[in-house]
Amino acid sequence: MKNKIISLLGGVAVMVTSLTALYAPQAGAHGERSQEPFLRMRTVHWYDTNFSTNRVAVNSEMTMTGKFLLAEAWPEVIMKPDVAFLHVAEPGPAVAKVESWLNGVPAAKSFKLELGKTYEYKIIVRGRKPGEAHIHPMLNVQSAGGLVGPGQWTLIEGNYEDFTYPVTTLTGETIDLNTYGFANVVKWHIIWAIPALFWLLWWIRRPVFIPRFLMVQNGEEDALITGTDKKVAIAMFIGTMVLVTMSSNSAKEAYPIQIPLQSAIIPVEALPVTPQNSAVKAKILKANYRIPGRSMTMTLDVTNGSATPIKLAEFNSANVRFTNSLIPTLAKTDSAELWAKGGLHVQGEPTIYPGETARLEIEASDALWETERLSSLIGDPDSAFGGVLYFHGADGKTYMEEISGPIIPTFQ
Ligand SMILES: [Cu+2]
Known part of the structure; x- marks a missing residue:
């Protein structure tokens, strides 16, 4: 009797769990409302928000402009906007950011901003993934997270396959950022995965965990690492060093002019108090x-x-x-x-x-x-x-x- 009840309950549980797979409603938002009210009411006051359009074709542009006032009542519990980055909040890669400006200064890097001051922004995005997306301007503040502005439902029309993102590099070459370097990334992942996988298999093909633990307990740990293991380890070490040198040389050969990723914090003057x-x-x-x-x-x-x-x-x-x-x-x-x-x-x-x-x-x-x-x-x-x-x-x-x-x- 008891077993029957248990199996019945089990059956019901399985049925309910599988039914939830059938019910997957479309997500109508992307979490902006789940942010604590103090994060929304006492941080960034967005105003004069303007979206140039609410329909944008793949590869065409939309401009967001507006102003924000940084609250003097900034909550004690979060970091002040000493490192702040202007960005876009969107569900997935609906649009790609092309340009952004804060008080006329290019906003490619982070800014140090002041509380109680007003800033004016401009963000240009390019239609990427067709569909309807809720898009907001957003200020990312280090260790406080993304503080989102007003959102607009935007229709992105066209074909995802047509998306391109052409940019001219500092050396005058025009590249498509959407695909640039992708094959190279895949190639190097595969090259590194081979020795990594080999090294992993080398050790896990033998009994692991409990048998090894027991051997250590019995004082037989010397038998755990054989002479062949040591030779393979030395070969792996030398091989890795050679691979690192080779990859570095091949990158230098392919891209003779290189600059490091830029990460400075730019000063920006607030709008004058009127x-x-x-x-x-x-x-x-x-x-x-x-x-x-x-x-x-x-x-x-x-x-x-x-x-x-x-x-x-x-x-x-x-x-x-x-x-x-x-x-x-x-x-x-x-x-x-x-x-x-x-x-x-x-x-x-x-x-x-x-x-x-x-x-x-x-x-x-x-x-x-x-x-x-x-x-x-x-x-x-x-x-x-x-x-x-x-x-x-x-x-x-x-x-x-x-x-x-x-x-x-x-x-x-
Ligand atoms: Cu939204």
């Missing part, structure tokens, strides 16, 4: 996240140091844009953005006059808190939020101010 982003100051007095309402409330004092009346238009955090419900003219800026339209409610006098300090009670609510998995910030040992406030001035300019602070969850 009066727009220094004139308005905001101080957070209190912030709560209400779990059932999926809304965040903040009390803050805003000091208008500019010469024009201003109104709070947007709160932007982790690439989610909450816009003021009372300013209906605010529009979607691009197809990539996550927009909580009318998700920002401001209580109190909406206009702040020059020289005035006003207390604002604001509420940012939308299901995006949940769908973008930002609400999990309440699970952090250091529950804190960050973001950027955008004020619209009567002079037509936009005034930005970074905000951050602790946040307390409310469960009712």
